[in-house]
Amino acid sequence: MFPPICAPATPLFPAAIHVVRVSGQDLRTRLRPLLNLPEPRRAALRRMSWGDFQERALVLFFPAPASYTGEDVVEFQLHGNPLLTRRFLEHLGTLGIRLAEPGEFTRRALLHGKQDLLEVEALGDLLSAATDAQLRMAQARAGQVPAWLKAAKATIIPWLARAEGAVDYGEDEGISLDLDALKRDFRPLLQQFHVEQTRSAAARWLRDGITLALVGRPNAGKSTLFNALAGEDRAIVTAHPGTTRDVLEVRCEWAGLPLVLFDTAGLRRANDPVERLGVERVAPVLERVDLVLHLEPASDPKPDEALLAHLEPFRAKVMDVYTFSDVASAEGIAISAATGDLTALEKALKARFLGDQAPEACLGALATQRQRELLDDMVAQVEMLLGLPSESPAEVVASLLQGLWELWARLTGEDRAESALDHLFTGFCLGK
Numbered sequence: 301m302f303p304p305i306c307a308p309a310t311p312l313f314p315a316a317i318h319v320v321r322v323s324g325q326d327l328r329t330r331l332r333p334l335l336n337l338p339e340p341r342r343a344a345l346r347r348m349s350w351g352d353f354q355e356r357a358l359v360l361f362f363p364a365p366a367s368y369t370g371e372d373v374v375e376f377q378l379h380g381n382p383l384l385t386r387r388f389l390e391h392l393g394t395l396g397i398r399l400a401e402p403g404e405f406t407r408r409a410l411l412h413g414k415q416d417l418l419e420v421e422a423l424g425d426l427l428s429a430a431t432d433a434q435l436r437m438a439q440a441r442a443g444q445v446p447a448w449l450k451a452a453k454a455t456i457i458p459w460l461a462r463a464e465g466a467v468d469y470g471e472d473e474g475i476s477l478d479l480d481a482l483k484r485d486f487r488p489l490l491q492q493f494h495v496e497q498t499r500s501a502a503a504r505w506l507r508d509g510i511t512l513a514l515v516g517r518p519n520a521g522k523s524t525l526f527n528a529l530a531g532e533d534r535a536i537v538t539a540h541p542g543t544t545r546d547v548l549e550v551r552c553e554w555a556g557l558p559l560v561l562f563d564t565a566g567l568r569r570a571n572d573p574v575e576r577l578g579v580e581r582v583a584p585v586l587e588r589v590d591l592v593l594h595l596e597p598a599s600d601p602k603p604d605e606a607l608l609a610h611l612e613p614f615r616a617k618v619m620d621v622y623t624f625s626d627v628a629s630a631e632g633i634a635i636s637a638a639t640g641d642l643t644a645l646e647k648a649l650k651a652r653f654l655g656d657q658a659p660e661a662c663l664g665a666l667a668t669q670r671q672r673e674l675l676d677d678m679v680a681q682v683e684m685l686l687g688l689p690s691e692s693p694a695e696v697v698a699s700l701l702q703g704l705w706e707l708w709a710r711l712t713g714e715d716r717a718e719s720a721l722d723h724l725f726t727g728f729c730l731g732k
């Protein structure tokens with residue numbers, strides 16, 4: 301039995317309207333002192349008064365279970381005055397309807413089976429998406445448990461039932477488990493899981509974005525590339541070496557990839573104190589980015605020992621890129637931000653982060669760290685099943701299948717694990 305809750309569903313700034321949501325059991329009775337609820341799902345004007353205040357609001361009533369939370373839900377569209385809305389919420393408090401915690405509406409939707417955990421996570425992503433690609437990702441994941449996971453369940457459950465049957469009745473009833481048949485069923489499942497691992501490895505970058513630092517000698521063309529990727533002139537570009545002094549940051553979407561770019565001061569042993577400070581700021585940026593693009597002019601490719609020493613600790617994530625490809629040719633990834641020829645860079649980034657999956661092919665893939673870890677665990681579990689020797693006791697098979705089923709349930713939220721839920725809802729805003 302959950303206590304009734306309320307929350308503003310819109311921010312409390314002056315606005316045309318504010319929406320206040322209430323969820324709970326039997327709201328018709330509870331709200332009677334304030335108003336008579338309208339017919340289900342029909343918008344109706346209601347005059348309400350409480351204390352010294354009165355308000356005429358558009359009211360919508362969604363009776364349980366056909367509502368967002370699965371409980372009775374009432375939505376009030378009030379005049380958009382923050383003070384009025386606060387007074388209204390206070391009055392709801394006197395009717396025994398307390399303020400909701402962040403994410404509490406969605407939490408109830410989950411508990412009442414209106415949404416599964418994957419949908420809830422996609423919703424969290426939808427609310428926080430900052431680029432078109434992230435928006436598309438979140439929307440593609442918004443619809444229910446994906447077909448391949450449903451298919452997995454359809455394989456796991458009957459075998460789990462058979463294995464448990466063999467454990468409980470095996471010796472008396474002569475029930476035995478056909479491990480070869482089991483393996484025939486689980487081999488395609490494992491293949492499907494591998495495909496999904498590849499997709500989700502790529503989807504992760506589309507969801508979280510890729511952070512890139514641009515480094516190189518002064519005049520290597522860092523700021524020119526920075527501007528070209530950002531699609532706007534954010535950094536100053538001049539022919540004067542040492543133009544960029546500070547670290548600049550921009551978020552953008554380029555070639556379907558959500559990027560966080562850092563432009564840096566050309567790394568060299570600087571005598572100018574301002575430039576030296578700029579160089580000192582580069583090291584922490586190199587620590588935290590996913591990839592360091594080391595730019596070197598193809599027209600003047602002389603190795604710079606001081607720069608290479610700076611990059612040495614990060615070698616695993618350094619990608620060498622030749623700039624000025626319009627002036628001179630070079631082996632490897634060669635681009636010219638000046639003429640807009642960035643094809644080689646696009647190919648290299650997609651190969652590295654998406655494993656050559658098209659961004660559209662990753663839509664709907666599991667993308668959060670929690671989901672990816674559970675998928676990895678499921679793969680390990682299926683691999684153990686497939687590796688079982690043929691005379692394995694039914695207890696062993698049953699316990700592996702039980703473990704696999706638990707992972708499936710945790711992935712989709714069927715076990716309603718509190719700890720996972722608590723973690724999930726802290727990032728939600730009020731009224732969602």
Ligand SMILES: Nc1nc2c(ncn2[C@@H]2O[C@H](COP(=O)(O)OP(=O)(O)OP(=O)(O)O)[C@@H](O)[C@H]2O)c(=O)[nH]1
Pocket residue numbers: 516517518519520521522523524525536537538539540541542543544545564565566567623624625626627635636637638639
């Ligand atoms: N032809 C040609 N010129 C380029 C290219 N990239 C940059 N330039 C020119 O090279 C000069 C230096 O470019 P920047 O982008 O400022 O170089 P930077 O690496 O940011 O230099 P600092 O900030 O001084 O470290 C400018 O005059 C650019 O117009 C390129 O691909 N081709």
Ligand SMILES: [Mg+2]
Pocket residue numbers: 522523524535536537543544564
């Ligand atoms: Mg620069």
